Amino acid sequence: MRIATSSLYEQQTNAIDNLVVQQANEGQQLSTGKSLNQPSDNPSLIAEDLAIRTDGALGTQTSSNLTNLSNQLTTVDGALNSLTSVLQQVRSLAIQGASDTVTASQRQAIATQVNQLFQESVGLANTQFAGQYVFAGTANTAGTPVQAVGTAPNGITFSGNLQAQTQRLPNGQIVDSSVTFQQAFNYNSPDGSPDVFQVMKNLQLALTSSTVVDESSVAVNQGGSYITLGTQLNAAGFLTSMVPDGSGQISINISNASVPSGVTLTFASTATIGAVIAAIDGSGTGVTAQFVPGTFPQQGAERLLLSDSAGAFQVNNVPSAGTTTAANFTAVFNLQTQANTVQQLSTQLGDIDRVIQAVSNARAFLGANIQSIQAAGTAVNAQVLNDTQVQSNIEDTDIAKVTSQFSLTQTALQAAFSTTAQIEQKSLFDYIS
Numbered sequence: 001m002r003i004a005t006s007s008l009y010e011q012q013t014n015a016i017d018n019l020v021v022q023q024a025n026e027g028q029q030l031s032t033g034k035s036l037n038q039p040s041d042n043p044s045l046i047a048e049d050l051a052i053r054t055d056g057a058l059g060t061q062t063s064s065n066l067t068n069l070s071n072q073l074t075t076v077d078g079a080l081n082s083l084t085s086v087l088q089q090v091r092s093l094a095i096q097g098a099s100d101t102v103t104a105s106q107r108q109a110i111a112t113q114v115n116q117l118f119q120e121s122v123g124l125a126n127t128q129f130a131g132q133y134v135f136a137g138t139a140n141t142a143g144t145p146v147q148a149v150g151t152a153p154n155g156i157t158f159s160g161n162l163q164a165q166t167q168r169l170p171n172g173q174i175v176d177s178s179v180t181f182q183q184a185f186n187y188n189s190p191d192g193s194p195d196v197f198q199v200m201k202n203l204q205l206a207l208t209s210s211t212v213v214d215e216s217s218v219a220v221n222q223g224g225s226y227i228t229l230g231t232q233l234n235a236a237g238f239l240t241s242m243v244p245d246g247s248g249q250i251s252i253n254i255s256n257a258s259v260p261s262g263v264t265l266t267f268a269s270t271a272t273i274g275a276v277i278a279a280i281d282g283s284g285t286g287v288t289a290q291f292v293p294g295t296f297p298q299q300g301a302e303r304l305l306l307s308d309s310a311g312a313f314q315v316n317n318v319p320s321a322g323t324t325t326a327a328n329f330t331a332v333f334n335l336q337t338q339a340n341t342v343q344q345l346s347t348q349l350g351d352i353d354r355v356i357q358a359v360s361n362a363r364a365f366l367g368a369n370i371q372s373i374q375a376a377g378t379a380v381n382a383q384v385l386n387d388t389q390v391q392s393n394i395e396d397t398d399i400a401k402v403t404s405q406f407s408l409t410q411t412a413l414q415a416a417f418s419t420t421a422q423i424e425q426k427s428l429f430d431y432i433s
Contacts, residue, residue, distance in 0.1 A: 066377040069167055069177055070370060072129045076178050077366050079127040079134070083184070083196070084359050086117050086124070090200060091352045093117075097207050098345035107341075111207040115152060118200045122148050122156060125185060134178045135185070136160030146181075156197045158187065173376075175369045179362045186358040192219050192302065196359075199351045206344045212312055214339035216303035217350055220332065227302040228293055229274035233267060233332075240332045244269045246323030252330070254306075256313035259285045266320050273304075280306065287313050304333040312340035 096102065097110045125146035127134050136145040137160045145160035158181060165178045181187045185196040194202060206213070218239070221227045225237030233242045233250060244250055250269060255262030263283045267276060273291055280289040290305045306315060316337050317326040330336075336343050 065167075066373055068130075069175075070373050070377065072134065072177055073366055073370050073373065075127065075129045076134050077363060077370075079124050080179075080184060080359055080363050080366070083121060083124050084356065084363075086120055087196065087352060087356045087359065090114060090117055090203065091349065091356070094203055094345055094348050094352060097203075098342050100342055107207040111204045114200055114204045114207065118153050118197060118204070119148065121185075121196055121200070122146055122153075125156075125181070133160065134165070135181045137163040137180060138165060139163075153197070154201055162188070173372065175372055176365070177369075179365060183362040183365065184359065186355045189358070193354045194351050196355045199348070199355050202351065203345070203348045206341065206348060210311065211307050211309045212339050212341060213344055214306040214313070214315060214335050215347065216305070216334040217336075217347055218334050219302050220304065220334060221302045227273070229277070229291055230272050232270050232272055233276070234269040238332055240328070240334075242269065242332050243328050245320050245327045246325040247320045249320040250327040250329055251318050251320040253316045253318045254280065254283055254285045254287050254313065255316075256285055256287065256308055257311060262314070262316075264318055285313070286310055304335065306335065306339065308339070312338070314338055 093110050093114055097107050102110075125135055126144045133141060133145050139145065139160040141159050143159075145158060147157050147159075149155045149157060160181055162180045162182050164176045164180055166174050167177045168174050182189065186193060187195045189195065220239055221237050222239045227235070227237050231237065234244075242250065248269060249266050250271070251264055251266040253262040253264045263285050265276075265279045265283060267279070277289040277291055280287060285308075287306055287308045290307070292303045292305060306313075314337060315330060315335055317329050319326045336347065
């Protein structure tokens with residue numbers, strides 16, 4: 001059987017073409033470091049590779065989201081840390097102002113510092129992260145959600161809401177991405193205690209006003225009960241139960257500079273809070289009374305306030321006529337028996353400590369969320385690392401193996417070129433001789 005020269009040449013050409021393609025593919029693998037550059041490189045692995053790529057991209061995005069969430073919570077915690085520092089300064093100023101040796105002008109200077117801290121607190125309340133007000137809840141506010149009212153602020157307006165900002169973690173857990181304005185600033189607190197701004201305003205007034213106020217140090221009602229002007233003194237809803245004197249009545253004596261001996265007011269145990277206020281207002285001492293009820297359904301804000309624009313006054317439990325024992329009126333309404341500027345400023349410390357504790361609770365809440373996010377981030381990063389390793393195993397070139405193959409292919413290609421050249425040089429006489 002004879003083989004035509006053209007057939008031999010065609011076979012050699014095909015072999016050379018295959019070797020050229022093989023060498024080009026091996027060269028691409030070496031230059032890119034990837035053995036899987038297109039679906040045709042390994043059709044059996046392309047589906048697995050695409051799945052790993054998708055999972056890795058999702059993990060990377062999730063990790064980025066968790067980092068962003070962690071940064072937001074860190075921003076919120078930083079604002080609360082600054083607020084704690086502000087409130088500690090306010091507390092120090094209250095203690096300073098409560099000294100007997102401080103003059104009226106010095107208290108005015110202290111009040112100016114309190115006002116500056118008020119403004120600083122407003123700025124902290126408007127903290128932003130990525131263009132979003134972190135304490136505004138879920139509301140889309142057109143401007144700053146917290147604004148001071150008046151040039152010498154007597155309060156604030158809040159245009160946000162008290163809904164928590166939340167985000168879902170990869171494991172399905174929903175966490176708060178901030179704290180509410182109520183949590184951070186004790187705003188509209190369920191227990192009726194004043195918020196951060198009202199605390200500062202009350203302190204400022206106590207430092208500058210000649211009016212002395214004797215206010216319930218804590219709410220007078222027990223949890224779950226609601227006290228109004230129509231509530232009787234012997235009602236069961238008080239935090240401290242009223243204990244009448246030996247005659248079954250309740251008597252108090254109110255005295256001040258204008259009435260040194262005081263005026264004694266006597267009430268039946270069934271008298272209402274409204275009747276008590278009317279009697280104090282009409283006592284002729286200059287002391288006036290006000291009852292601050294809670295706003296339904298919030299309970300716990302009930303407090304009694306006695307004030308005298310002329311200065312210091314006293315409120316004492318005294319026995320009613322015909323008995324030697326006294327009722328516990330001042331204890332039931334959590335009043336100080338001696339009301340003056342020093343006592344009034346000292347009383348402010350309780351409210352300051354409550355808002356400091358509220359901020360501390362908010363930071364503890366944030367800390368728990370930060371830990372959850374860090375744990376989720378660690379798990380996601382581990383999965384991303386694993387996906388990267390699997391993708392590398394699928395796609396990356398075995399450099400040593402492909403280098404060896406490239407060298408062998410190059411040798412084979414050179415041999416094929418040499419053989420083909422020799423075939424081209426032969427004639428018919430070479431084969432029949």
